Amino acid sequence: MYLHGRNVLREILDLNSKKLKIKRILFTNQQNVSKELEELKLRCLKRGYKVDEAPPEKLYNLCREKKHQGVVVDLKEFPYTDFEDIIELSRNESVFPLVLLDTVQDPHNLGAIIRSAVAAGMRGIIITEKSSAKVTSAVVKVSTGLAFRIPISIVTNMARTVEILQEEGFWVYAASMEGEPYFSIEFPEKAAIILGNEGEGVRKLVKEKADYIISIPMEKEVDSLNVSASAAILFFELRRQLSGGE
Amino acid sequence: MYLHGRNVLREILDLNSKKLKIKRILFTNQQNVSKELEELKLRCLKRGYKVDEAPPEKLYNLCREKKHQGVVVDLKEFPYTDFEDIIELSRNESVFPLVLLDTVQDPHNLGAIIRSAVAAGMRGIIITEKSSAKVTSAVVKVSTGLAFRIPISIVTNMARTVEILQEEGFWVYAASMEGEPYFSIEFPEKAAIILGNEGEGVRKLVKEKADYIISIPMEKEVDSLNVSASAAILFFELRRQLSGGE
Known part of the structure; x- marks a missing residue:
């Protein structure tokens, strides 16, 4: 996958994941474009990544984005985290809110949910293997590069995943119209929200496995909220509660 | 502008606006497609709208959308509401939360904000004439047709608009990183939120005119939320407070 932009490269350079497989990093061959770009190039070389140069037009032809800012990263695949590793991480921390996406299909929604999740301090995202949007370059773009800032895991069986989380002490909340209002819930430190x-x-x-069904009360005659809007509302209510209003 | 889909047509038929200017409504020329479509056609004729038929491929060529559901509405322009009329409406109601969009530029964001605003019970949306996304068919689509369910007004001077609203008794809240946490605010029944x-x-x-600057506290090292995510969080906090938690 081709990712572009200095911000995304910076996120990738900050990432410490064995799963990260960079084929090469392409910089513009224009000279003295910016000091920032030179510094980024140095960091890439220090890390031992393969660095190449190409004319800006060729960079454009890889990522199809005019605002590539002089850099395109050629990634073998998105560095997903194993579900077991997310569980392991959760054991070492007291506050560990999770996001479970049960067949969310629109890449724009996935990117938006990732961005809100990172901003709200959610600690991991779990998506289903089947019928789900995966992390593509379009998703990374909508997430403003934050897809590299949170562990994202793919699971084959979401219902079983809920059970495993419950065995680990998590309380699981499925978002659905018929549930109780989200603001009447007192979220625990290990909560998983299913959208x-x-x-x-x-x-x-999946819903049947959840401990609670929670809803966002809204106007009559409105069918539903966009899933990324629902996500933002729920994540930030959880954050507000867990941060003690700070 | 060409709008497609049965849901959007239904919203337009429910609308009671002098500003609504329908050029004509095009239905598929396929026979016996659905009873629903026949009923919609009858409603259009009763209202005195110009109704035509065309092959599905020709409908597709107008709206560039395969899922046009056998109907395309040819609208002269989106029926914006005069700002004065929104003010007039607000005088007759005790609870009247408003949304002010100060140069929101992305059509996807505008559509998403409209959808969340209607769901949360906001009573009007005011956008700036310059440097703003306007209500196009793409925006109507993202709003899931709800753009016809809320008065939307265009103003030339947002700072002056804030002043007029304040003279009308509104309290005005500008969303910005340096503000006080949104959940520490007790919103009044006539509140306007600026995004x-x-x-x-x-x-x-514009910010200087606002009564309060409010922020959404988030993780350090995250620049900002998407404006439509911020909107959803603020609108639903306001709704929660004004509805007394119902």
């Missing part, structure tokens, strides 16, 4: 598919919501089998 | 441009935020001159 469902754009059309169908959280699947029945 | 700013994706890159620059609320302009200085």
Whole structure:
């Protein structure tokens, strides 16, 4: 996958993941474009990444984005985190809110949810293997590069994932219209919020495993909120509660 | 502008606005497609709208959307509401929360904000004439047709608009990183929330007119939230407070 932009490169350079597989990093061949770009190039070389140069037009042809800022990263694949590693991380921390996405299909929604999740301090995102948007370059762009700032894991069975989390001490909340208002919930330090598919919501089998069904009360005659809007509301209510209003 | 889909047509048929200027409504020429479509056609004819038929491919060529559901509405322009009429409406109601968009530029954000605003029960949206996304067919689509469910007004001078609202008794809240946490605010029944441009935020001159600057506390090292995520969080906090937690 081709990712562009200095901000994204900076996120990648800050990342410490064995899963990160960089094929090469392409910089513009224009000279003296910016000191920032030179510094980034040095950091890449120090890390032992393969660095090449190309005319700006060729960079554009890889990422199809005019605002590539003189750098394109050629990544083998997005560095997903194993679910077991997220569990391991959660054992070492007291506050560890999680996001479970049950077949969220729109890449724009996935990118927006990642951005809000990182901003709200959620500690991991778990998505389903089937019928889900995966982390593509478009998703990374919508997330403003923050997709590299949070562990994202793919699981095959979301219902089973809920069970495992519960065994680990998590309380699991599925978002659905018929639930109790989200603001009446007192979230614990280890909470997992499940958001469902754009059309169908959280699947029945997954919902049945959840400890609570929570809803966002809204105007009558309005069907639903966009899933990324619902996500922002729930994540920041959880944050407000866990941060003690700071 | 060409709008498509049965849901959007239904919203337009429910609308009671002198500003609504329909050129014509095009239905698929396929026979017996659905009873729903026949009923919609009857409603259009009863209202005296010009109704035509065309092959599905020709409908596609107008709206460039395969899922046009057999109907395309050809609208002269989006029926904006005069700012004076929004003021007039606000005088007759006790609870009247407003949204002010100060040069929000991305159509996707505008559509998402409209959708969340309607769901949260906001009563009007005011956008700036210059440097703002306007209500296009793409915006209507992202709003899931809800753009016809809320008065939307264009103003030339947002700072002056804030002053007029204040003279009308409104309290005005500008969203900005340096403000006080949104959850520490007790919103009054006539509150206006200003959201700013994706890159620059609320302009200085507008911000200075606001009664309060409010922020959404988030993780350090995260620059900002997407404006439509911020909007959802603020609108639903306001709704929660004004509805007394119902």
